[in-house]
Amino acid sequence: MWTQRVQYAIRTLIVLAMHGNSRVSSRQIAEQYGIPRKYLETILVDLRQNGFVQSAKGKAGGYSLTRDPSRIRLSDVIGAFEPEWFVTGERSPSGGPARAEMERREPEEPVLSVLRERFLAALTNVTVADALMQWQQHRQTLNYSI
Numbered sequence: 001m002w003t004q005r006v007q008y009a010i011r012t013l014i015v016l017a018m019h020g021n022s023r024v025s026s027r028q029i030a031e032q033y034g035i036p037r038k039y040l041e042t043i044l045v046d047l048r049q050n051g052f053v054q055s056a057k058g059k060a061g062g063y064s065l066t067r068d069p070s071r072i073r074l075s076d077v078i079g080a081f082e083p084e085w086f087v088t089g090e091r092s093p094s095g096g097p098a099r100a101e102m103e104r105r106e107p108e109e110p111v112l113s114v115l116r117e118r119f120l121a122a123l124t125n126v127t128v129a130d131a132l133m134q135w136q137q138h139r140q141t142l143n144y145s146i
Contacts, residue, residue, distance in 0.1 A: 006081045008035050009043050010074060010131065013052060017069035017132045023062030050080040069128035075120065077128075086120065 015029055026044055030037035044063055047053045052072060053063045065072065079086050 002078060002082060005039075005043060006078055008040065009047060009077055009081055010128075011035065012040065012043060012047065012063075013065065013069070013072060013077065013128045014132050014135055016053060016063060016065050017128050018136075019064070021064060023056055023060065023064050025062040028062075046081065050077075052077065052080075065128075069132060070130075072128040073124055074126045074128065074131065075124040078123070 011033055012029055012035070015033055016024055026037060026040055029035060030040045035043075044053060044055070048055055048063075051066055054066050055061070055063050075086075
C-alpha cells in the first residue's frame with residue numbers, strides 16, 4: 001500500500017521503540033531487520049529532520065526516539081514521507097466536493113474517496129506504541145505455534 005521507504009521508516013521507529021531510551025546504531029537496525037544500510041541512513045536523516053528520532057555520535061552513539069512511542073502517530077510518519085496521501089480535493093462551501101470535480105469523476109471515485117478518508121481518519125489513532133504491541137503479539141503467537 002505504501003512505498004518501501006515508508007515501511008522501512010515505520011519498521012525503524014518500531015525497533016527504536018522496542019529499545020526504549022537506549023540508542024541503537026544504524027548498522028544494528030540494518031543487519032537485524034533487513035534494511036539496506038545506505039538506504040536506512042537516508043531514512044534516518046528524514047526521520048530526524050521530521051522530529052521523530054534524535055542521533056548521537058561516538059562510541060555510545062546511535063538513534064533513539066524523540067518522544068514516547070505512544071505520541072508518534074503512524075499518520076504523521078506517513079504524512080512526512082508521502083504527503084500526497086493527505087491531499088484533499090477542492091471542496092464546495094457545504095464541505096462536499098466542488099461541482100466541477102464531481103462532474104469529472106468516474107463512477108467509483110466518490111465511494112473510494114469516502115473509504116480513503118475513513119481509512120486516513122482511523123490511521124490517526126494508531127501510534128508506534130500500538131504497532132510495537134501488535135508486532136510483539138504476533139511474534140509471541142509465532143513462538144507458541146512452533
